[in-house]
Amino acid sequence: MKFITVRSAVILLCAARAAVAEPAIDRNPAPRAGQVELQGLFGVSTTPFDVSALPEAKGQALALVATGRYALSQPLSFELQLPLVLGSVAQPAGSYVDASALGNPVLGARYRLVEHRAGPALLGVFGALELGAPLASHGENLMPNRVLAIADGIEGRGHPEWFTPGIVPLTPSATFHWASGRFRLETELRLPLLVRVSDADLPSSGANPQPFGVATVVGLEARYRLSQRLSLAAAARLFFDLVPAVEHVRDLSRVQDFERLSLHVHFGSLAALAVDLQTAIGGELGGSTVAGGLRVGLNLH
Secondary structure: OHHHHHHHHHHHHHHHHHHHHOOOOOOOOOOOOEEEEEEEEEEEEEEEOOOOOOOEEEEEEEEEEEEEEEEOOOOEEEEEEEEEEEEEEEOOOOOEEEEEEEOOOEEEEEEEEEEEEEOOEEEEEEEEEEEEOOOOOOOOOOHHHHHHHHHHHHOOOOOHHHHOOOEEEEEEEEEEEEEEOOEEEEEEEEOOEEEEOOOOOOOOOOOOEOOEEEEEEEEEEEEEEOOOOEEEEEEEEEEEEEEOOEOOOOOOOOEEEEEEEEEEEEEOOOEEEEEEEEEOOOOOOOOOOEEEEEEEEEEEO
């Protein structure tokens, strides 16, 4: 009886430690459980804007994204993303005009294709498909369009499905996840397809919207758990502009890099907070784009 009691205590202690270390900002909630993630990212950027008059969008923006997730079963979960942008757009005379814009809401399904455990290591492979609604704001003065372009810039152009107005986005993706002890590694490949449904108020004489756009986004994140409460993560991403959704009005780089450092604070398995700092080194955004923000994740059991 004494042996059983000691063994049970050890098991409970290990489970408690694992619960404390388990991150809440994770796209894989437990079956029949939900998750809410709120992200706020503020930054400055000068990003290409494909209109012959003022072919750049320059300013600062606060990009807010609310995400809800629900796992229907062990392998299958659903996700809804709702982006909103508040910002100020620079004008030729040097003044700034405040603007706000909705992004395209996106609904997705995510399926765990492979899960394999070998000792302390866990390997997972996921496939996902997302479909967006063409609700991103646009206007004749192009201020909503420009503030969305600035938000796209501070995100490193990694989410064109959120910030491109006048399109229906369809995004298949695949994710490779590996974790062992204090280390976690995740790679992701996303293929946003942007199907044009309107010209988004772009001027017919100064812009040429295309019937569709195609991009590729490749990301890598490495995370190391410093303690039960703290983790440090470094991420890098490459955006490839394969088929522009709007024909470029000048020569532009088709490749954009983006880098991010994050400090994660874990509050058991219930909640987590991430502090992000991100920038671009090269490409069209290099030297003009920097952003910082917070992410808060809450698991709903």
